[in-house]
Amino acid sequence: MRNVSGSDDPAHGADVKVTLADVARRAGVSIMTVSRVVNDRPGVGEATRARVRSAIAQLGYRPNIVARGLKARRSRTIGLLVPDVTNPYFPDIVRGAEDVAIRHGFTLLLTNVIEDVDREASALLAFEDRRVDGVIAASPRLDDERLLPLLARHAAAVIVNRRSDPDVAGSVRIDHEHGARMAIRHLAEAGRREIAVLAGPAYSHAGRERLLGADRETRERGLLLHEHRIVPGPPDVDGGARAAHALLAHDPEIDGLLCFNDLVAAGALQAATELGLSVPRDLSVIGYDDILFARMFTPALSTIRAPTYDLGRHAATMLLDRMRGEGRGVDIVLQPELIVRGSTVPAPPPEAHAADRTRKGVPR
Amino acid sequence: MRNVSGSDDPAHGADVKVTLADVARRAGVSIMTVSRVVNDRPGVGEATRARVRSAIAQLGYRPNIVARGLKARRSRTIGLLVPDVTNPYFPDIVRGAEDVAIRHGFTLLLTNVIEDVDREASALLAFEDRRVDGVIAASPRLDDERLLPLLARHAAAVIVNRRSDPDVAGSVRIDHEHGARMAIRHLAEAGRREIAVLAGPAYSHAGRERLLGADRETRERGLLLHEHRIVPGPPDVDGGARAAHALLAHDPEIDGLLCFNDLVAAGALQAATELGLSVPRDLSVIGYDDILFARMFTPALSTIRAPTYDLGRHAATMLLDRMRGEGRGVDIVLQPELIVRGSTVPAPPPEAHAADRTRKGVPR
DNA sequence: TTGAAAGCGCTAACAG
DNA sequence: CTGTTAGCGCTTTCAA
Numbered sequence: 182m183r184n185v186s187g188s189d190d191p192a193h194g195a196d197v198k199v200t201l202a203d204v205a206r207r208a209g210v211s212i213m214t215v216s217r218v219v220n221d222r223p224g225v226g227e228a229t230r231a232r233v234r235s236a237i238a239q240l241g242y243r244p245n246i247v248a249r250g251l252k253a254r255r256s257r258t259i260g261l262l263v264p265d266v267t268n269p270y271f272p273d274i275v276r277g278a279e280d281v282a283i284r285h286g287f288t289l290l291l292t293n294v295i296e297d298v299d300r301e302a303s304a305l306l307a308f309e310d311r312r313v314d315g316v317i318a319a320s321p322r323l324d325d326e327r328l329l330p331l332l333a334r335h336a337a338a339v340i341v342n343r344r345s346d347p348d349v350a351g352s353v354r355i356d357h358e359h360g361a362r363m364a365i366r367h368l369a370e371a372g373r374r375e376i377a378v379l380a381g382p383a384y385s386h387a388g389r390e391r392l393l394g395a396d397r398e399t400r401e402r403g404l405l406l407h408e409h410r411i412v413p414g415p416p417d418v419d420g421g422a423r424a425a426h427a428l429l430a431h432d433p434e435i436d437g438l439l440c441f442n443d444l445v446a447a448g449a450l451q452a453a454t455e456l457g458l459s460v461p462r463d464l465s466v467i468g469y470d471d472i473l474f475a476r477m478f479t480p481a482l483s484t485i486r487a488p489t490y491d492l493g494r495h496a497a498t499m500l501l502d503r504m505r506g507e508g509r510g511v512d513i514v515l516q517p518e519l520i521v522r523g524s525t526v527p528a529p530p531p532e533a534h535a536a537d538r539t540r541k542g543v544p545r
Numbered sequence: 546m547r548n549v550s551g552s553d554d555p556a557h558g559a560d561v562k563v564t565l566a567d568v569a570r571r572a573g574v575s576i577m578t579v580s581r582v583v584n585d586r587p588g589v590g591e592a593t594r595a596r597v598r599s600a601i602a603q604l605g606y607r608p609n610i611v612a613r614g615l616k617a618r619r620s621r622t623i624g625l626l627v628p629d630v631t632n633p634y635f636p637d638i639v640r641g642a643e644d645v646a647i648r649h650g651f652t653l654l655l656t657n658v659i660e661d662v663d664r665e666a667s668a669l670l671a672f673e674d675r676r677v678d679g680v681i682a683a684s685p686r687l688d689d690e691r692l693l694p695l696l697a698r699h700a701a702a703v704i705v706n707r708r709s710d711p712d713v714a715g716s717v718r719i720d721h722e723h724g725a726r727m728a729i730r731h732l733a734e735a736g737r738r739e740i741a742v743l744a745g746p747a748y749s750h751a752g753r754e755r756l757l758g759a760d761r762e763t764r765e766r767g768l769l770l771h772e773h774r775i776v777p778g779p780p781d782v783d784g785g786a787r788a789a790h791a792l793l794a795h796d797p798e799i800d801g802l803l804c805f806n807d808l809v810a811a812g813a814l815q816a817a818t819e820l821g822l823s824v825p826r827d828l829s830v831i832g833y834d835d836i837l838f839a840r841m842f843t844p845a846l847s848t849i850r851a852p853t854y855d856l857g858r859h860a861a862t863m864l865l866d867r868m869r870g871e872g873r874g875v876d877i878v879l880q881p882e883l884i885v886r887g888s889t890v891p892a893p894p895p896e897a898h899a900a901d902r903t904r905k906g907v908p909r
Numbered sequence: 910t911t912g913a914a915a916g917c918g919c920t921a922a923c924a925g
Numbered sequence: 926c927t928g929t930t931a932g933c934g935c936t937t938t939c940a941a
Contacts, residue, residue: 200934211912216936226910246674247620248934250611251917258675266639267837272630279657288671291655293643307652310610311622418837447841473631473782477811479843564918575928580920590926612918615933 199242208236219244250312259500260290260308260316260335262301268416268444269472270489274319274341277493285501287314296415298322298384305331315500317341318350319493322384337503339496343386344512351499353492353513357387360485360517361394364439364467367483369402371525373437373465377410379424379449381441385416388441391469395439416441421448429456429464436464443468443475446482450524465525471518480523488515563606572600583608614676623864624654624672624680624699626665632780632808633836634853638683638705641857649865651678660779662686662748669695679864681705682714683857686748701867703860707750708876715863717856717877721751724849724881725758728803728831731847733766735889737801737829741774743788743813745805749780752805755833759803780805785812793820793828800828807832807839810846814888829889835882844887852879 201219205212210229217225218233219242225233236242250256259282263271279289290313292304301323308316315337321328329349332338338350345352368376378395381388392411399406410432414424421440425448429435440446446468450460458464460480468475471486495513502508565583569576574593581589582597583606589597600606614620623646627635643653654677658664665687672680679701685692693713696702702714709716732740742759745752756775763770774796778788785804789812793799804810810832814824822828824844832839835850859877866872 198934202934212934213912213936214910217911220936224910229910243670243674245615245676245934247611247614247676248917249936251609251615251919251934252936254917256611266630266636267633269631269633272636275630276657276659288675289655291653293640295640306607310607311652312609312611447838450841474811474838474841477814477838477842479841562918566918576918577920577928578926581927584920588926593926609918612933613920615935616918616920618933 198245199240200245201242204233204236204240204242207240208233254312255314256312257287258290258311258313259287259497260292260305260311260313262292262294262304262308262316262318262321264294264296264301264320264322264416266291266293268442269474270442270470270487271319273489274493274496277490277495278317278497279493281494281497281501287501294322296322296382298327302327302331305335309334315339315504317496317500319496320385320387322382324384337500339500339503341492341496347510347512351496351503351508351511351513353496353499353515355387355487355492355515355517357390357517358394358397360469360487361391361439362398363517363519364469364485365395365398365402365404367519367521367525368437368439368465368467369398369404371437371461371465374404375434376404376406376437376439377412377428377432377435378406379421379428379438379440379445380411380413381416381445383413385441391439391441410435414441414445416445418444418448418451421445422452423448425449425452426455429453429458438464438466440466440468442470443472443482443484446475446484446524447478450478450480450482461523461525461527467525471520475520476522478524483522483525484520486518486520488517491515562609563604564609565606568597568600568604568606571604572597618676619678620676621651622654622675622677623651623861624656624668624675624677626656626658626668626672626680626682626685628658628660628665628684628686628780630655630657632806633838634806634834634851635683637853638857638860641854641859642681642861643857645858645861645865651865658686660686660746662691666691666695669699673698679703679868681860681864683860684749684751686746688748701864703864703867705856705860711874711876715860715867715872715875715877717860717863717879719751719851719856719879719881721754721881722758722761724833724851725755725803726762727881727883728833728849729759729762729766729768731883731885731889732801732803732829732831733762733768735801735825735829738768739774739798740768740770740801740803741776741792741796741799742770743785743792743802743804743809744775744777745780745809747777749805755803755805774799778805778809780809782808782812782815785809786816787812789813789816790819793817793822802828802830804830804832806834807836807846807848810839810848810888811842814842814844814846825887825889825891831889835884839884840886842888847886847889848884850882850884852881855879 201212201215204215215233218230282289294300294304316335317339319341332350340350340352342354396406412424412428414420446466449466453460460466468482468484471484475482475484565576565579568579579597582594646653656668658668680699681703683705696714704714704716706718760770776788776792778784804813810830813830817824824830832846832848835848839846839848
């Protein structure tokens with residue numbers, strides 16, 4: 182019973198695949214009957230059904246998804262595109278999406294495009310070649326001009342972290358403008374007036390929305406966000422360190438720094454240390470995303486928490502809906518949350534507040 | 546030219562797929578000729594080849610990998626199994642494997658089994674149903690009894706972080722026994738005598754090897770590793786915090802702690818803080834893996850660096866070899882490296898030593 | 910309730 | 926150099 186390889190044949194070594202025909206022969210029925218049983222379709226007598234079931238079990242039959250996909254035009258596979266799994270922001274999205282997908286019998290084809298737009302485009306084509314049933318593009322960097330036609334060729338698509346044409350793809354995103362506004366407001370309330378932004382990759386849509394929010398919020402507070410205090414750069418620790426170093430060395434007036442994400446913020450914290458600046462005394466640093474490690478930095482990083490797992494979960498759910506032709510025109514916008522820690526204010530509030538309740542895998 | 550959807554038909558919306566037959570008709574040749582051109586096979590005149598090429602370009606033809614896989618029995622897909630992408634240890638492996646795979650025209654089917662052995666087994670079967678060309682199992686938790694038959698059904702397989710029967714699967718692993726020995730030696734040389742181990746999941750093979758190394762090394766140094774100072778637990782921050790809290794609260798003598806991985810160590814650092822212990826004064830903590838964030842903890846975490854990216858790279862290379870029937874019987878064992886930071890010794894040495902050279906995305 | 914025939918899009922093997 | 930035939934394992938359609 183626990184023998185996956187069938188009882189007739191120990192099936193040591195590969196390529197001894199049992200087909201519908203084998204099962205049919207064994208059960209003394211036609212291959213169509215077996216197919217019906219396998220797919221739980223009506224039109225098979227109880228006795229026959231039982232006989233077929235037992236043949237399936239004996240032979241250890243498993244349907245060949247490739248063959249099924251060729252005929253039936255569905256693969257029960259979802260293509261998931263992420264810029265870089267190495268950034269802890271994305272694995273949470275992956276897990277959210279995967280949990281939903283698996284529960285519905287789908288498998289994820291994950292592609293990591295390493296922050297490379299061309300690889301992004303070719304990954305989308307590769308998904309198509311493999312006839313995935315739908316795609317989720319997490320934080321795509323391609324411009325609409327190139328992205329939308331590529332997505333339009335898929336039966337169903339969802340974009341994470343960016344607005345989209347609802348006919349082409351659903352959209353699940355975070356209100357980044359609001360997130361950036363919260364961050365700026367927090368910096369301002371901490372008394373910071375000379376604010377700079379490490380803006381991340383120029384092609385990031387989320388980044389642009391945050392910049393918009395930061396710009397508006399500073400303006401409304403009568404602060405200035407000088408253009409040369411908006412510094413683009415790669416969305417990783419190294420990129421953050423370099424950008425922050427250059428920025429702070431040339432412009433020591435800066436006392437508040439909003440970072441593209443927590444990795445960039447980690448780099449900024451390092452740069453500050455190298456330059457002999459004390460955080461938060463001389464400089465307040467706020468990140469974005471609230472990755473698991475943000476609270477372990479020194480000082481612990483204030484940040485804007487993005488509900489990443491939910492982002493993935495909603496994206497997959499929405500995709501499944503769209504595959505069934507439902508839910509077109511539904512967009513989901515999730516609200517981020519301000520998390521205050523030691524990198525922006527001298528005396529961090531007690532850590533164990535309500536904000537920590539949604540995060541799994543973290544003590545308390 | 547840049548029009549992916551073909552020039553005849555704007556092909557807005559999905560399911561307007563161009564087939565070999567379409568191209569053949571357009572080029573006025575047989576479908577076999579087109580197939581030869583697509584696959585860069587000889588036996589087609591230059592003129593014809595050019596004509597076919599242009600038809601392919603005009604129609605935006607892309608081969609249907611599903612159909613090809615059905616006939617040719619290869620999908621150019623590799624199944625990659627990881628316990629949990631949320632642990633920064635694994636994304637590095639993923640990237641290493643993916644870089645190699647993509648360079649050779651393969652795609653990764655990634656499955657995250659969330660530290661669940663049953664999901665691990667079913668993921669392996671799902672790979673089979675999809676007729677992947679080979680599988681890489683990263684740190685599989687299944688016991689040999691269950692794992693090996695599952696892998697044997699695949700044409701090619703590689704196990705990461707664990708020994709294996711070379712007929713069934715290749716093996717790329719880290720010399721964990723040695724790694725644990727280095728860790729213990731380091732603790733001992735720092736004057737620690739009362740050593741405990743947060744051993745991670747009982748089913749982890751890597752964990753067992755490390756325990757073996759720790760046990761031998763302590764013995765050889767005339768130290769004792771009491772059985773009740775070996776505490777299993779989940780391999781995440783939360784698990785580490787709980788285990789460390791319980792252990793240290795009941796056994797305050799402990800002055801050296803070897804952790805299953807850096808996440809567990811992070812939890813241990815938190816627990817130490819909660820218990821009012823100063824690291825490294827009262828307690829030295831050493832992790833394992835050297836994830837990107839280890840250096841950002843407070844204090845910065847001493848750890849055993851595992852060459853993760855290389856692990857993935859070698860695994861994929863070995864798998865590709867085995868698919869071609871080469872390299873059976875070749876095992877790869879990589880050596881880990883001791884990284885000393887502030888969590889084990891009071892005065893951390895200058896950070897920017899040679900050890901940092903292999904790690905990408907980190908300043909300096 | 911059951912089965913036979915046709916074909917998804919492609920490639921291997923053989924013919925011309 | 927080019928094309929024809931057969932068939933991968935399955936599901937859809939239609940007939941019994």
